Amino acid sequence: MPKSGDDAAPPAGGQPEDKVACAAPEWRRRKLHLVSCEIFFREMCLALSRTPNQVDAAFLPKGLHDIAPEKMLEHVQAAVDAIKFENYEAVIIGYALCNNGLAGLTAREIPLVMPRAHDCITLFLGSRERYQDYFFKNPGVYFKTTGWIERNRVDDGELQQLSIPNQQGMNQTYEEMVEKYGADNAEFLYTQLYDHTRNYSKYTYIEMGLEQDANYKAQTHDEAKERGWEFENVEGDISMIQRLVDGQWASDEFLVVPPGHRLTPTGDETIVRTEKAP
Amino acid sequence: MTDLSTLYDAILSGDHKTARSLAQTALDENTDPKSIVDKYMIPAMDEAGRRFEANVFYVPELLIAARAMKAAMELIRPKLLENHVEPAGRVVVGTVQGDLHDIGKNLVASMLEGGGFEVIDLGVDVSPEQYVAAATEHGANLIALSALLTTTMPGMRAVVDLVKQSPAAGDLKVMIGGAPITQTYADEIGADGFSDNASGAVNEARRLVGVTAA
Known part of the structure; x- marks a missing residue:
């Protein structure tokens, strides 16, 4: 008889006992839980469908990026803490450091696995070296992906209320500003606070190869044209996302945070490290 | 002499036109430029900063106050230079x-x-x-x-x-x-x-x- 227990079970029955025992480690499915930003929804779903591991997933709203980092951390930590840890080997994190919104994320009973990345673009491009190189060659670039086209909105009232622009008085309409500060100041403030074209000059669409049609690329191209920005289409690379869900966690690419530890920014090219949780 | 507390108020309320014209009037009346800056302009911006830290002012209020201060400063700076007044840094x-x-x-x-x-x-x-x-x-x-x-x-x-x-x-x-x-x-x-x-x-x-x- 094959050994009992899911971990050692072969993918299909009927294999001789000795072969099963021998093949057990190879067939072992790791049970993981993913906590991810919804920006990766399509990429994660594709990677999850192809992984040998058994992965449950929770997606959190993109709007967490617009609130103060310590508030963002609260939400992500709550999602991690809601996982029934006894059912999983590790929690894999579908986030980057995200402007310190993940700084302080703590592993309680099982390890956390965190990509070494400043933001999601590293994961879309497949490596932080490639991102770094592209970023500094194209300082005025604004990236688009399926997720950034479909999910770049905040429809949660609570998150909207907490958003930094809202908290800083930077969410007012032009008419509201005219009313409050006069037409002349409103025009000045509008240029200072809302004119995105002021410093950006280029849209780059990252084509992940999972798009069913050319609409995302075309939409980005049209928006670039409308703003008078440059447009570039670059090929994405899902391999780093796949390695995250597959459990291929090389230490230069991922940080494993052991139980009782938390992640903290390094301020250098390693991006994050672990420290003992207080 | 113009009451320059109105300059303080104009800066704090982000009224750059009034701030500029008050600065011009004060200079026309031969008011010492350094005293305009020290007694009215810097205190107005310090107050704007205090209000910002107390969440009474937000980014827009701070930006328009700074704009009004700059409008007045544009007229005063050449006079400061003439008088060899050194900036704080x-x-x-x-x-x-x-x-x-x-x-x-x-x-x-x-x-x-x-x-x-x-x-x-x-x-x-x-x-x-x-x-x-x-x-x-x-x-x-x-x-x-x-x-x-x-x-x-x-x-x-x-x-x-x-x-x-x-x-x-x-x-x-x-x-x-x-x-x-x-x-x-x-x-x-x-x-x-x-x-x-x-x-x-x-x-x-x-x-x-x-x-x-x-």
Whole structure:
């Protein structure tokens, strides 16, 4: 008889006992839980469908990026803490450091696995070296992906209320500003606070190869044209996302945070490290 | 003589036209330019900063107050130069290489100007060499660095290191700020100062150049 227990079970029955025992480690499915930003929804779903591991997933709203980092951390930590840890080997994190919104994320009973990345673009491009190189060659670039086209909105009232622009008085309409500060100041403030074209000059669409049609690329191209920005289409690379869900966690690419530890920014090219949780 | 407390009020309420015309009137009446700045303009911006820290003012109110102060300062600065009045300090300001975010940087630049500093604003995407060259050229005592992204933060260390290596820099100090920046990071890279808000940046700059608040 094959050994009992899911971990050692072969993918299909009927294999001789000795072969099963021998093949057990190879067939072992790791049970993981993913906590991810919804920006990766399509990429994660594709990677999850192809992984040998058994992965449950929770997606959190993109709007967490617009609130103060310590508030963002609260939400992500709550999602991690809601996982029934006894059912999983590790929690894999579908986030980057995200402007310190993940700084302080703590592993309680099982390890956390965190990509070494400043933001999601590293994961879309497949490596932080490639991102770094592209970023500094194209300082005025604004990236688009399926997720950034479909999910770049905040429809949660609570998150909207907490958003930094809202908290800083930077969410007012032009008419509201005219009313409050006069037409002349409103025009000045509008240029200072809302004119995105002021410093950006280029849209780059990252084509992940999972798009069913050319609409995302075309939409980005049209928006670039409308703003008078440059447009570039670059090929994405899902391999780093796949390695995250597959459990291929090389230490230069991922940080494993052991139980009782938390992640903290390094301020250098390693991006994050672990420290003992207080 | 014009009651210049109206200049204080005009700056605080972001009325740049009134602020400018009051400054002109005061100069026409031969009011000492330094006393206009010290008694009315700097106190108005200090008050704007206090209100910002107390969440009475938000970014828009601070920006328009700074705009009104600048409108008055444009007329007064040439007179200060004529009278050989030295600024509180000379500060080179800019957002670090690769980073194009400037709302915070502009706010700090305006607040420093309102605090009596001469500000040399290099804009965004500024290389370490550009900061040091401008500081040397203008005889600045301070460089103020801004970054919004953790991706571009390491550029701050590069500036601090270059300042330390440059004999021409002399006693030049470096202060840093921006959303992802902390005191811990400032200590780690050897920056002389740090502030987590625009109003605090003025006090930090004063501390670093050794002047007391007006």
